[in-house]
Amino acid sequence: MSSSPDTDRFKTNELALRVQKKLASKMSNKSMVKMYIDDRSGHLLDNLYRVIKTYTNNKKQSEKIIKSVIKIIIKSSLLIRNKQLSEQELSTCETIKTKLQSLMMSFISFYEVDFSYDFSYLNKQLTQIRTLLVTLLSKHMQPKNVQKLENLFVFFNNKQFLDTIFNKKNEIYRPYMTTIVTDLNVLLDGNS
Incomplete structure (x- = not known):
């Protein structure tokens, strides 16, 4: 039984994607991060790490949380870059992007405007984003990675x-x- 070139190529592409995902999970170091996360986002993650470390007083837990964030970003980027998402899933990505931008604006506003912080509002936004991300990525990730994503939202959505x-x-x-x-x-400003 001979295989057609199309099936061989598809298997090769699938294997290459699995290898990239595996590398992403093993290499969330600075060189890998720079390929997928720009300097500004990296700076933001550095400061987010400091906030988490100050809050938890636990370096290992803080590193684990940021490492999980980085892995989710890299794996999501790989899915998009390697055209592994359907049109429907790409539409969901756009919805997530819009909701993340709204969350960022809320975060800024709550920080800059006195007495504007509203946990219920942030909770609702974070819950919507979590639901969309879990639905989107659960089809493309191992259950343990989906659980890591869930754990991130449990931490960040903590009152x-x-x-x-x-x-x-x-x-x-x-x-x-x-x-x-x-x-x-x-x-x-860069996403406008």
Whole structure:
């Protein structure tokens, strides 16, 4: 039984994608990150790490959270770059992008405008994004990676965490939050 060139090529492409995903999960180091995450986003993630580390007082947990964020970004980028998503899934990606931009604007507003922070509003936005991402990526990722994604949202959608970082009286977070908000503004301006 001979195989057609199309089937051989498809298997090769599929294998190449699996290898890229495997490499992405093993190599979330700086060189791999630079291929998929620009300097501004990297700077934002550095400061997000500092906020998480300050909040948790746990370096290992903070590194694990940021590493999971990076892996999700890289794996999602690989799916898009390698044209592994259907038209419907690409449409979902656009919806996620729009909702992320809205979340970023809310984050900025809640930080810059006194007494505007609203956990319920952020909770709703984060829950919608989580649902869309999990639905989208569960078809393309191992269950353990989908669980990591779920765990990220459990952490970031935690009321105590959000209340703490948005509390203007919490001076320890101010330098990081100011820098994060600056980075978010630049990222939003670049996406206009």
